[in-house]
Structure formats: structure tokens, C-alpha cells
Amino acid sequence: MNELPQQLANGLILGAxxxxxxxxxxxxxxxxxxxxxxxxxxxxxxxxxALTVYLGLPSGLSLIAAIPLMIAGGVIAAVAISMAAExxxxxxxxxxxxxxxxxxxxxxxxALQQAVWMWYPNATKDRxxxxxxxxxxxxxxxxxxxxxxxxLVVAPLCMIALGLFVSKTRAGRGMQATSQDPDTAKLMGxxxxxxxxxxxxxxxxxxxxxxxxxxxxxxxxxxxxxFIMGLKAFTAAVLGGIGNIYGAMLGGVVLGVxxxxxxxxxxxxxxxxxxxxGAWKDVWAxxxxxxxxxxxxxxxxxxxxxxxx
Amino acid sequence: MRHRSLLILTAVLTTGAxxxxxxxxxxxxxxxxxxxxxxxxxxxxxxxxxxDLSALGLGIKNSADLAAKTANKExxxxxxxxxxxxxxxxxxxxxxxxxAQKFIGNKDLLGVVGPLNSGVSQSMQKPLNDASLTxxxxxxxxxxxxxxxxxxxxDKKRPYKTYFxxxxxxxxxxxxxxxxxxxxxxxxxxxxxxxxxxYGAGLAASFKTTFTGLGGKIVGADHIxxxxxxxxxxxxxxxGSKAKAVYYGGxxxxxxxxxxxxxxxxxxxxxxxxxxxxxxxxELNKKAQGDIATSVGKPVEELESAKKFIADYKTAGxxxxxxxxxxxxxxxxxxxxxxVKAVVAENDGxxxxxxxxxxxxxxxxxxxxxxTGPVSFDEYGDTTNTMMTAYQVDGGKWVSxxxxxxx
Numbered sequence: 173m174n175e176l177p178q179q180l181a182n183g184l185i186l187g188a189x190x191x192x193x194x195x196x197x198x199x200x201x202x203x204x205x206x207x208x209x210x211x212x213x214x215x216x217x218x219x220x221x222a223l224t225v226y227l228g229l230p231s232g233l234s235l236i237a238a239i240p241l242m243i244a245g246g247v248i249a250a251v252a253i254s255m256a257a258e259x260x261x262x263x264x265x266x267x268x269x270x271x272x273x274x275x276x277x278x279x280x281x282x283a284l285q286q287a288v289w290m291w292y293p294n295a296t297k298d299r300x301x302x303x304x305x306x307x308x309x310x311x312x313x314x315x316x317x318x319x320x321x322x323x324l325v326v327a328p329l330c331m332i333a334l335g336l337f338v339s340k341t342r343a344g345r346g347m348q349a350t351s352q353d354p355d356t357a358k359l360m361g362x363x364x365x366x367x368x369x370x371x372x373x374x375x376x377x378x379x380x381x382x383x384x385x386x387x388x389x390x391x392x393x394x395x396x397x398x399f400i401m402g403l404k405a406f407t408a409a410v411l412g413g414i415g416n417i418y419g420a421m422l423g424g425v426v427l428g429v430x431x432x433x434x435x436x437x438x439x440x441x442x443x444x445x446x447x448x449x450g451a452w453k454d455v456w457a458x459x460x461x462x463x464x465x466x467x468x469x470x471x472x473x474x475x476x477x478x479x480x481x
Numbered sequence: 482m483r484h485r486s487l488l489i490l491t492a493v494l495t496t497g498a499x500x501x502x503x504x505x506x507x508x509x510x511x512x513x514x515x516x517x518x519x520x521x522x523x524x525x526x527x528x529x530x531x532x533d534l535s536a537l538g539l540g541i542k543n544s545a546d547l548a549a550k551t552a553n554k555e556x557x558x559x560x561x562x563x564x565x566x567x568x569x570x571x572x573x574x575x576x577x578x579x580x581a582q583k584f585i586g587n588k589d590l591l592g593v594v595g596p597l598n599s600g601v602s603q604s605m606q607k608p609l610n611d612a613s614l615t616x617x618x619x620x621x622x623x624x625x626x627x628x629x630x631x632x633x634x635x636d637k638k639r640p641y642k643t644y645f646x647x648x649x650x651x652x653x654x655x656x657x658x659x660x661x662x663x664x665x666x667x668x669x670x671x672x673x674x675x676x677x678x679x680y681g682a683g684l685a686a687s688f689k690t691t692f693t694g695l696g697g698k699i700v701g702a703d704h705i706x707x708x709x710x711x712x713x714x715x716x717x718x719x720x721g722s723k724a725k726a727v728y729y730g731g732x733x734x735x736x737x738x739x740x741x742x743x744x745x746x747x748x749x750x751x752x753x754x755x756x757x758x759x760x761x762x763x764e765l766n767k768k769a770q771g772d773i774a775t776s777v778g779k780p781v782e783e784l785e786s787a788k789k790f791i792a793d794y795k796t797a798g799x800x801x802x803x804x805x806x807x808x809x810x811x812x813x814x815x816x817x818x819x820x821v822k823a824v825v826a827e828n829d830g831x832x833x834x835x836x837x838x839x840x841x842x843x844x845x846x847x848x849x850x851x852x853t854g855p856v857s858f859d860e861y862g863d864t865t866n867t868m869m870t871a872y873q874v875d876g877g878k879w880v881s882x883x884x885x886x887x888x
Binding site: 296297400 | 531533534705706708714718737745746761764766
């Protein structure tokens, strides 16, 4: 059997998830040039928010019916925490040197992990997450699991919605203006504080959707899941050109597919037997990042400054 | 203004910290001088009490606690009261080493039970050895811990005289797994995966040696990162390799999603060692049916000698199950209690000055009927009980299939 379609599908699914999380990094960076390292934990909190809703629902309810409510729960939790973080941790430091909010973000990330670990029931170990039952669908020689279908449907929808929002609505145009020149934007009557909160909130909402996808796919969530996923998503954002929303999604997909292909094929390249497989996939993903940045320091879609938001 | 308030804050914090330290040392003084008629012996327990592996770790803590309480109730050692000091190692070698220092610092502490992970043990062995503090692990299966790094070439050398264990080695576990898969389950083509940790890699290596020796074929091999949860790319490779089973050297947090993603695309079982043999593996994995795991000893539920342990554990009302290592932990703790008993009996019913060294001497002679069977240690500190059992998931439970003492 030819494995290539399957490996591409694996990479695409993983990459779509990275991309959804990467939106949060890229939007916040685009507007206030802050690398929000706590974003991985916002993703994790989205997952626990969704799980909480699921556990609170009557047990007879089908998963399809529960998913919108779970997304809502995850989004509310993630957005609330993210907005609180912006208000109480980042806003007081807005005029401080760049390093101060960066370190704050790292501290916040650890604090959020510990908070979930301590206060969420039984979160000291992985919690099981609901999953779809049933067989996989076969598309072009690749098996797509029912749970994976979710991210493949939702990720493009989210991207289209975000694209329309940024280019067509008043708030979206305000966002673009703020990212280009916050001071002038303020003079033009744009409430930049509101725009910044909005960027945090949208990023958190996307992360929560990604967390539901993660749970449905892997059947479990845990307090540490945000670390690796956040790091990968950040990489995806840089790869695609940080500050560009389409770049984030593209970077995610490129990263996911690269990881998948590295796992699948690197060991078959002559002389590379030792450097293939699951253990080395992250090394190859980052090697790719360095390569792209050497050739295009601004990332894949980095030059489209006008689309920043 | 700002500077002044900062100064005041610093001053207040420093004073607070000093006061706290003072309190701490006073408390310590009281404890060690509170000898009198009954002397207290503390047994340290090191296990992951939080994190992914906490299910196993809490079972270890509770079982050690039960052994200490039982000894106190039955007055096993007259004039001695046993206490346990549980410390959380978070399954991390660096934390384990800090815990070892804490154990060494506690003067009443005469033995350590634990840890769960072979990797953590590697960082604890040396400090404990330097302090002549006896350590008995109920769960470490890494062969090099007792037989040195060159055990594979037959050059066995015990690295630390203070280290004992009631669990058998990965050399034996891997061989048992290979035998079971090849002879009983009749599977000849296996894909091999490990998580690059000392436990997982060691187990996978010893499985491979025996399995290929029997004539089985390793159709592919790969390594994973234990923090990953997406293994679809590897699963796709496994599907292409036509393997009939996957042997996984690692633990259940990554094993559960690996098994599930495997079943999503090929219907072949995942087999692992005692690190996979946990109820959490099934809870986190809705497609565990048919998966196989080996574990040390016989299932305590099937042992006549364990009936009392199970009943006592239930009566004590612990919140968490005793899990895979409950019986072994009870025996490990009891071995220390027996050693203390021998030392005290020799010294007119009191603890001698150099109690740690004496307890260590007594350990090699310890012999008793434990929960998991007869307990004693060989010249390497390994248990003489090499009983192994293969389990298979059936209807949402681990069901024991086959037990054998490996020679």
C-alpha cells in the first residue's frame, strides 16, 4: 500500500491544529509585538473548559449535539483567562521594555499549568476526553478518523471567518490600522486598548477550538499539553511569517506535513537511517524552520505587512 | 517612594523567611530528642505522587503506609514505631535526587522504598549509597541498576551495595514477553517502539534479543517522544510493515494514545511491560481491547499470600487503588522492617548508634513470606522471585493469561 496519502493526511490534520493555535501568537505579535508564551496554556484551558461542559451535560446526549456546547465552554474559559491575562499581566507592562512582558508570559504559562494541576479535579494526570465511535472514512487512499474530520472542517471555516472579519468589518480594519501604526490609529479615533483585547480574545477562541480538536483526536487532555503544542504553534507562526494570519495557517500545515514526512520517510534516505522516525521529527521540523528563515527571514508570507492583524 | 516600599517589602520578606527557618530548626530539634521508650523509625517513600504516573505512585505510597501501620499494630518490632515520609519525585531524576538528600538529612530514617522509575533511581543510588542508606524499589526493572552497565556482555558487577529491589529485571521481563508473544500468542512479526527513556529502551532491547533469538522477526523499529500524543505517522509506517503486533517499551501515558491510533488504522495488538499495566491505560484508551502487558510477580488477586494484604488495604480505606506495585511495595517496606527487627534484636531491643549501616548488613539476610511470595535478595540485590505474568485487556479490564517463573 502506498503510504504517501496517509502521511500527508496525518500532517495536514496535525498542521491544521498547529495553525489554529498559531493564529493567537501571530495576532498578538502583529499588534503589540509581544510573544505571548502563555498562549499554549490558553489552549490547554480551552480543552479543560470543553471537558467541564461535557461532564456537566446529561449522559444520553450524542457527541455531535454536545460539540457546539463544548466549543462554547472552551471558548468562554480560554477567552476569559486570556482577557484577564491581558488586563492584569500585560497591560501594566505595555510601556515597559520588551523583555518584561516576555518574561511575564513565561511566568504566567507556568502559573496557569500549576493552577489547573491543582484546582481542576483529577487533573494531576491525563483526563480522558469524549471521542466519536465508528470506522474511519477513506479519502484518496488515506484513512481519516471521525474525530479528525472535525479539525478539517472547522479550521478552514475559522480561517474564512477571520479573513472576512479582518478585511470587511470596522473592528477588523481598526486592527489592521493598529498593527501598522498604533499611535496614528489612536489619533484617528480607534480605541487601541479595545483592539488589543480583541486580538487576545480571538486568538484564545481559536486555541479553544484547536483544543477540542486535540481532545477528539487523542482521547485525552492533560495540564502539560499546552507546552509542546504551544511551542510548535509558535514555530508555525514564525515559519509562516509572524504577524500574518494566513501565514500562521500555512506555517502550521507546512510544519505538520514536514513532521509527518520526516517520521515516515527520513529513515529511508540512504545514510539517514539513524536520523529518521518519531524521535527525530522535531529536529527536522526545526531544521526546516532555520532553512526557511535563512532564505526568507520574514517567513513564508511575511512581507504582506498590509494584511497584518 | 517606589524604592522605599520595595525596601520595606524586602525587609519584611527577609524577616519572614528567617523566622520560618528558625521555626523549622526548632521543630527538628524536638523531634530527634523525643526518644524515650518507643523509638521512631522513619521509612522514606519516593514515588511520583502527581503527574501522569501518579496512579502507580499513590498505590506505592499507600501500600508502604499500610506496611508501616501493620507493623505498628502487630508490634512486629517491640519498642519501635514506624512512620513513613512520602516525597513526590514527579517521575523526574533531578527531583528524586533532592528527595534522596532530604531522606539522608532525616536522622530517624533508616530505609527508603521506591522509586517507581528506573531513571529516577539512577540519580538516587549514589547519594543513598554514600550515606549507607538502604533503598528497596518495588518497581525498578532497569537491569543495570543492580548488575552494572556491562551486564549484557555477562560482566555483572553490582554498582551500589545499598540498592535492593522486589521487582525483577527488564532482562527477565523482556525475555518473558518475547517468549509469550512467540510461543503462546504465536506472533512472529513485530514492530518495535520505545520512548528513549532508560526503562523503555532497556525493555525494548531485551525483548528484541530474545525475540530474534527465538526466530521472530523485527519488521521495523522506531522511537517516540514520551510527551507526544500524536503517533499517526508511525502508525502509517507500521501499517505498511505488515507487523502482526507492536511491542512498546514505555509507559501508559503515551502508550494509550499510541494503542488507540494503532487500532484506528490496523487491528493489531500493542504489547508492553509493567509500565503499561495500569487501569489508567484502559481508561485513557477506548480501544485497548486485546492489548497485552507483562508485569512482575503474579497478580496479587490470585495469590493466597496476598489475601490479607488486599483485605487490609480495603479496610484502611485508601482513596486510590494499590495498582501494579502494591504487593511489591508492601514486601519492600516489610523487608526494611524485618531488617530493623533483626538489628534491634541484636542490640538488646534498642536501635544501635550506626543503625543505617547495621540495617544495610541485615538486608542481605532478610527472608520472609511476603505478599508476592517468598522474599529474599541475591548477591546483586535483585529479588530471587522471578515470577512474571502476562495480562490482556478483555472487556475493559486487565485479565491475567499466563504466569511463569523465568530462569
